[in-house]
Amino acid sequence: MSTHVTNESGHSWTAATRRQLERRLPWENLLPDRQPFWVGSWVYVFGVVTIAALVWVILSGTILALFGPQWWHLSSAGRFFNSLHFWSVQVFFVFMVLHLWGQYFMASWREGRAPTWMVGAVTFGVSIVAAFTGYLSQQNFDAQWIAVNAKDAVNSIGVGGFFNVLNFGQMYGLHVMLLPIGITVLVALHIVQVRMKGVVPPIADSNAVTIKGR
Amino acid sequence: MDQPAGYLHWGFILISYPNLILIGIMVVLFVAALLLPFPGHASGDKGRKS
Structure with missing residues (x-):
């Protein structure tokens, strides 16, 4: 039977990191179910759309990387995913800039x-x-x-x-x-x-x- | 589609029409986001964090 040594005094860097995370990033902050009333505005949607576009960019880019340049130039499916990658990048940048404008003002x-x-x-x-x-x-x-x-x-x-x-x-x-x-x-x-x-x-x-x- | 875009040349401003239209759409979207009511959101402090 092995003995499990614990460091209750918490001088290790892992314990210090854990305490810091618990103090600065509690679960209710990380995954909140309520937001202040001022968040009820379309301006706050710009950042979310940017993240959604980034997900599409990564997914379509992963498929392009799997099949390669000949596929994305010569096959219909390849051209579709090439376009999907291109247009999701356009959406990503448009909404990132709108998010930037909103946060700036x-x-x-x-x-x-x-x-x-x-x-x-x-x-x-x-x-x-x-x-x-x-x-x-x-x-x-x-x-x-x-x-x-x-x-x-x-x-x-x-x-x-x-x-x-x-x-x-x-x-x-x-x-x-x-x-x-x-x-x-x-x-x-x-x-x-x-x-x-x-x-x-x-x-x-x-x-x-x-x-x-x- | 497969030809160079037209350009607006006004004094020192030189911009392609597609870019100009896109910037116009972005400005419209930004103003609309400020003015349009957010669905399901009543004014007041109902949602404020305690």
């Missing part, structure tokens, strides 16, 4: 939410790089045209030694592996941050709370 970095804002901004930047490598991965004349023009821009900002946009293998690898993982992790972190701090109150309501607190 309600100054959603208020009251300790600056890290949430910053992770959202970084996600936007990484998504642009992912879309760019996607255009380079099409395996058609459009992709070649974009790559030939983009090489000068990439060289001009001093990263041409690391990113050869004319190298299909490198761009495709970035597009189907590293960048999707990066976006997924950032979006998951962004959602957890929103859950931790709650949805930002309206500016007038926030002022009222501050005045009451004085």
Whole structure:
């Protein structure tokens, strides 16, 4: 019979991490069943639609990666999934920008939410790089045209030694592996941050709370 | 479809019509989201977290 040693004093890093998570992210915050009354607005739907579009982007992209360029160019099913991937990316970007507008005009970095804002901004930047490598991965004349023009821009900002946009293998690898993982992790972190701090109150309501607190 | 898009060239502004239309749709969607009532949502504090 083995003995099970427990560290009740909680000096281990796992116990410290557990306590920190329990304190900062209780289950009722992580999976809330009620929201403040101001969340009842279509503006808050933009972020959800962005996430839904991202799910479609990943699903359609996974199918494209499974079957390859010849399939997505030459078969009807392949062209359908190619279009599904393209249009879900359009929806993803349109609603991400609408979400950005909404959060900008309600100054959603208020009251300790600056890290949430910053992770959202970084996600936007990484998504642009992912879309760019996607255009380079099409395996058609459009992709070649974009790559030939983009090489000068990439060289001009001093990263041409690391990113050869004319190298299909490198761009495709970035597009189907590293960048999707990066976006997924950032979006998951962004959602957890929103859950931790709650949805930002309206500016007038926030002022009222501050005045009451004085 | 398989030809270059038309462009609006107005002073220093140069933008393709598809992009211009898309931005217009986004502005309309944004304004509509602000003005349209959210279904099943009555005004007041009913849903506020305690």
